[in-house]
Amino acid sequence: MPSSLIKDGWFGEDEVMWPGQKMSLKVEEVLYEGRSKFQDVLVFQSATYGRVLVLDGVIQVTEKDEMAYQEMIAHIPLFAHPKPESVLIVGGGDGGVLREVARHGCVRRITMCEIDEHVVEVSKRFLGDVTASSFNDDRLELLFEDAAKFVEGRRSVFDVVIVDSSDPVGPAESLYTSGFYAALRQSLKPGGIICTQGECQWLHLDLIAKVLGDCAMAFPTVDYAFTTIPTYPCGQIGFLICSLSAEPQMLREPKRPVSREMQAALRYYSPDVHRAAFVLPSFAERVVGPLRKNRPRLMPRDRIGYAAVALLSAACTLLLTHRG
Template structure:
């Protein structure tokens, strides 16, 4: 692990991750399959990737703390002006001191708070230690296994992010350095209560962590009614990936499958999602935490929770219409409005906008797919007006759902 020292930026400083511009724009790093074109120009780091074409997120850099190259990826740590220390892998921001809590707490507590008395937990990835830090809060947990492929990430996290990597010091933690997919093959059936997959984006070696064979391995190592939570990209950028993950999980996991998301400002689009799945067995309702961490005997010696609570779990489990409907075109027909009699075609015009949609358990009615709780904000009048109601999502043809809204009859079409 080679440390480059503490280099302050000035107008003459310039660093790029590859010296040849053509290679950066066209080439793919050997062994990773990841095009590496993020760069640091005087005073700024810009995150550029084919995973989010046409946009880049930039942070002001005060000094570079570490640069290294492992067998798997480029590793960079820098001190930012606004987000504290930042960990970057292959040009993509993984962790910042300021907003890491939103990701680490949600990916850990969404699954663990949904089942009673979790005892054996596996974390795949998560070499910065943040996920195991959060898992360690649950005193019912007796064994925490973590499988991280890159030793350099672990070493860098312990050196530069001690408040995040503190989880490695917990005596319940067993560290395995290696490929998570290979590790799963050695695990006995039904061994874990929960598995958390803190993976990078589905490019290069991480691609296999988003495919059906990997999900089948996850399901095999879970006990009946066990849960898995895996990183599942951004609804604004990767809907095609999310739909593929959702479809694979629906085929693999015989319990429930849900999608949740949270806000992380330094991730592309400011949003990151999670796929929550359970195996066949005791029913798991990810929207009704049975093991709320703020009410159980948890370990807060590592500091208080900063982001997660049971209310955020319900709010975080928001439905993604194109995933839930299985058709982006069908979801695109979701609209709110009222008839305009002045128009010859008697068309609808916008009366409000859907703020969020929260999926409710599937109804017992055979013709009903689910219920959505819809929150609307009006575009009519000087002040925004909110309205919340339930919409019945039919399995068959599109149906209208009429409600009184601002003294007008509005319809929500599916």
């Protein structure tokens, strides 16, 4: 086991953004170790989490729990949109987000902009039956370039943009700037939605608040959700979600039903989980809540209709009883 991150048969993370803690996994076999133009790449077979992809010392994907991240970062924005046809994926070289986007039959074009071609090559080789299973989809245009430069000057092209980035250090640093979010806004069609990796509320509330504030200057609707995933810091990761629509509750309710076929294939996402993802613990809500731009209705539109029918029925009953 040649990796310097593996000692006595155990892999331990090496990450500056959560000092004082790290995730460790028991290693059965190192499958690949190398370096791209941008970062160190490691793949190993773990004892309990299947195959694991590590970039610059940080766990990106494990075979056991990857669906908790991939499904949520993809399906929350995709189902929040009534009919997404053009989707941009930023990053996501392991292929997991692409796999989930490809499940949506209404999507006609998928553009994927990944800066590191080597990550895609390694993922195809070692995660081909896990996450990297949809690179042959004929709707896909795969580009290897800096997404921050790619989106500049593009106007009204995408219905949904999903930013599956690593942490704001190294090759992903340019994806955490106000200029990048402003460019993403310009690239959206009317009613468009972006969803980005939103860090950990246990560790990075200050960073989350800053990015929410930056997005609030560019989008009429800004919200925050999260998912649970054992091998990410503190077992949790968040999503920053923005929309050009100013409709209240725009992002929190699925706009389309999940087919039985798709739901049977999914292992984490469901409409109920979609709604619940926006409910934060009190300590996080105190920080995030004032920065949300998504005024909730007193009652959802469908329930207002039901309530009106119920009130009318009760009034008719009272009237008939009085006449009797």
